[in-house]
Amino acid sequence: MVSLRLNRKGTKDRPYYKIVAVDSRKRRDGRYIEQFGTYDPMQDGENYTIDLEKADKWLAVGAKPSDTVKSIIRKARTAAKAEA
Template sequence: MAVSLRLNRKGTKDRPYYKIVAVDSRKRRDGRFIEQIGTYDPLLEGVNYTIDLAIADKWLAVGAKPSETVNSMIRKARTAAAASA
């Protein structure tokens, strides 16, 4: 099973909200997912995402492929975590 880390759209028309999820790559965008690893709200200013890096690293270690958007969020979260440590 090929797992990918990608966004799952929630919310209403003109008010999008996304879950960052680990999902079988053959599933639909908003279909069933394996595990939620974070959230993303594009309508917020500043840091508009949360991500659990431990869970993301677990999925990346077993071969999950992140989408471009999720990959950039993971990089930003790692940079912020390194700066605060």
């Protein structure tokens, strides 16, 4: 099963995450299928970037997002609606 989750990068006390599609059996920072966004919890304001088309593609084929990724997708969708 494919899951949408965070892949940790950065240094100690300075985390930075990639939002990736990965086989759910892989380890947290293991090889992923596709990267479609980033998340920086240390940054103020809008601290994420995401390609909603790729996220929707993965959700359409049955990928399960983690709680944090689900929240980021929801925020991105509301921001996209506010711009339109």
